Amino acid sequence: MLDRRLIDGNKFNQKLADEMAEAGYDRIRACIQCGTCTATCPAGRRTAYRTRQLIRRALLGLREEVLSDPTLWLCTTCGTCQERCPRKIEVTDAIIFLRNLSVQAGYMQPGHRGVSHKFIKTGHAVPIDDEKWSKLRESLGLSPIPPTVHSYPKALREVQKLLKKTGFNKLVEYEGDE
Ligand code: SF4
Ligand code: SF4
Structure with a gap:
């Protein structure tokens, strides 16, 4: 009832x-x-x-x-x-x-917000932002940094520009400069 x-x-x-x-x-x-x-x-x-x-x-x-x-x-x-x-x-x-x-509506989960902020900063939801990952890649015979925005700062800036323009930064309450 x-x-x-x-x-x-x-x-x-x-x-x-x-x-x-x-x-x-x-x-x-x-x-x-x-x-x-x-x-x-x-x-x-x-x-x-x-x-x-x-x-x-x-x-x-x-x-x-x-x-x-x-x-x-x-x-x-x-x-x-x-x-x-x-x-x-x-x-x-x-x-x-x-x-x-x-x-x-503003109910984003803190963990998801954290991932979104990482995405804005690095262009990756799961970035290679720790030396141990680079070392692990090298131990597997890979380049320390993958050929993504990690390797191309200009591409990262473009990603950041797009995220800002589409309102993503505001949506996820990101207050950094990117
Ligand atoms: S949404 Fe779920 S409860 Fe509703 S009809 Fe489909 S399977 Fe059944
Ligand atoms: S976990 Fe899979 S089965 Fe369960 S609600 Fe999500 S999509 Fe449907």
Whole structure:
């Protein structure tokens, strides 16, 4: 049964479902809550994450609850739920869309923010910014630095310019000079 206080407090509304429909995920409304997504989800086997519940909350319009829920980030985007959903709902894609909304709403996880900042600084989400990695590469017969933006400072500056222009720096609350 719905909690009357939530209804009176206007926590339920169709805005989130409408946003999803407008973005092309209108099939979410065809969900029959069968639970196949939850049953098949590898992330749910190890954590409190429940795909079916997430979809239900989104349909109920619990926007803040959905977007602020840290379990939203436990999905591995493996795509199994999407392959097996009997209503052909693009579950994985919808979860990625919800994550985008979550970040736009300011709920980015600290670890993800840290990776984003590294990406802005180095052009890599997983940079070779430690001598031990260069040494490991050399021990494997590789050049100490890969032929990516690590080796081409001009390319890095271009990446940084693009990130700034597209508003990525602002989105991830990066305050450096790059
Ligand atoms: S598998 Fe599809 S229909 Fe079933 S609960 Fe998940 S999203 Fe809904
Ligand atoms: S895509 Fe995400 S929600 Fe779907 S089964 Fe894989 S981990 Fe679970």
